[in-house]
Amino acid sequence: xxxxxxxxxxxxxxxxxxxxxxxxxxxxxxxxxxxxxxxxxxxxxxxxxxxxxxxxxxxxxxxxxxxxxxxxxxxxxxxxxxxxxxxxxxxxxxxxxxxxxxxxxxxxxxxxxxxxxxxxxxxxxxxxxxxxxxxxxxxxxxxxxxxxxxxxxxxxxxxxxxxxxxxxxxxxxxxxxxxxxxxxxxxxxxxxxxxxxxxxxxxxxxxxxxxxxxxxxxxxxxxxxx
Numbered sequence: 001x002x003x004x005x006x007x008x009x010x011x012x013x014x015x016x017x018x019x020x021x022x023x024x025x026x027x028x029x030x031x032x033x034x035x036x037x038x039x040x041x042x043x044x045x046x047x048x049x050x051x052x053x054x055x056x057x058x059x060x061x062x063x064x065x066x067x068x069x070x071x072x073x074x075x076x077x078x079x080x081x082x083x084x085x086x087x088x089x090x091x092x093x094x095x096x097x098x099x100x101x102x103x104x105x106x107x108x109x110x111x112x113x114x115x116x117x118x119x120x121x122x123x124x125x126x127x128x129x130x131x132x133x134x135x136x137x138x139x140x141x142x143x144x145x146x147x148x149x150x151x152x153x154x155x156x157x158x159x160x161x162x163x164x165x166x167x168x169x170x171x172x173x174x175x176x177x178x179x180x181x182x183x184x185x186x187x188x189x190x191x192x193x194x195x196x197x198x199x200x201x202x203x204x205x206x207x208x209x210x211x212x213x214x215x216x217x218x219x220x221x222x223x224x225x226x
Contacts, residue, residue, distance in 0.1 A: 009035035016092035022083040039067040046081030104152040114159040
């Protein structure tokens, strides 16, 4: 007998970003995937387990979980949870004005779970995000990007990683990155070398002087694999 995996959609099709409170009723859920969005769950209270792709993660205060759209997950909680959820569609990330925010998305998407310490400011940032997503005021995009950037950077600053997802074979870019972003990297390397981009179309780091090659390769890895 074949079991059909549930595909959940908690976002209006018109939205590309949603910030909300985590449902206290979501104590136990069946394994499911999400319909076309990246989910971030930050918990202030709760206990039990969160299973992502058959790997069980402890649920405890100050834990944050990252669930990509192709991953199967479910909750098995033993205490009532309290926290926040952020849902992000690809088109939101593609439209970002801030390059560094895209890098933060890529870095965080390489984790399933992080333990946080000294993260008292995070709920305040999320409350501001919650309020801003409902305003529709001028400069809303810039405010949202600024708050998300502050939130993601603070998460990484407070993080104690549990494990990192191995990169998929042949994947050069983090989850939401476009191939066009490679052009920016190539142009940056060319500026360092004071040469034309077309001379570095294949592997720019090969053209670095021997004394500088290691630094160039490190720069490449920071952008494309973290």
